Amino acid sequence: MEMMIGIVLFTLGYLLMSLKVIKEYERRVVFTLGKADGVKGPGLQLIYPIFQTDKKIDLRIITMAIPMQEIITKDNVSVKTAAVCFFQIIDPYKAVTKIEDPFTATSQVAQTTLRSILGQHELDELLTERDAINAKLSVIIDRQTESWGIKVNSVEVKDVEIPESMQRAMARQAEAERERRAKIVAAEGEHQAAEKLAAAAKLISAEPGAMQLRQLQTMVEVSAEKNSTLIFPIPMEIMEYVKTVTEGAKENLERLRLPAAKEGGQGKHNSHNNNNGAAPEGSTLKLPDSEKEKA
Secondary structure (H helix, E strand, C coil), X not given: CHHHHHHHHHHHHHHHHHEEEECCCEEEEEEECCEEEEEECXXXXXXCCCCEEEEXXXXXXXXXXXXXXXXXXXXXXXXXXXXXXXXXXXXXXXXXXXXXXXXXXXXXXXXXXXXXXXCCCCHHHHHHCHHHHHHHHHHHHHHHHHHHCEEEEEEEEEEEECCHHHHHHHHHHHHHHHHHHHHHHHHHHHHHHHHHHHHHHHHHHHCCCHHHHHHHHHHHHHHCCCCCCCCCCCCHHHHHHHHHHHHHHHHHXXXXXXXXXXXXXXHHHHHHHHHHCCCCCCCCCCCCHHHHHHC
């Protein structure tokens, strides 16, 4: 009787020891006498001691910091960079049976892949194309860890340390770029202002009274402020009259110059003919010595 009671108590104790409460985000890989017997999910499960052992696996996303890595970019610039990797175990059976330490293995793969991929890009690409590089890192690391039952959700490059000399060079480049853009904007503004002024000049020249109205408006604007500016308005008709008189005088001078030029040309022609013909009056001809003796 006592033996039966002992057996019952031992059985109850054994069953109580076999009861395992597994949480929703956990899985247990069970080994029966050393052989993988499957994966038990959340809830109340029986895992018999002595005959069975289990390995607990967490299915939640794990945040792993990738230590600072010193790399040389494609354009031979030495930089230091750090990243962070987000991954989770999606197949507990493979994570237990295929690899000894999935976390250390994932960390090492992430470090080597980070150095390899960033070394294929130039410094400007590391600073401007961060999203594309992160996506490429995630795909490559996930491809290597897929056989271990690990899913890499994302990899983010969080820090890039650049040498001070390179920082100064980049600052000078950025300043020059800003100056170039400022000059371009100023030149475009001048060009647009010139076009508007040309259009306004055409409109004003089309109407005779427009310039006078503009002059009166300018006078009103100047007189609105308290100043000692004296304005002497001159009618535009006077300016047009002066311009007309000046142009008429120029035409008259041109008309007077043409006859004088013609007379001067004829005088020169006549003097040339006289030199080629008879000698002018009052001139003497010199005879040779033989002619003088005959005479």
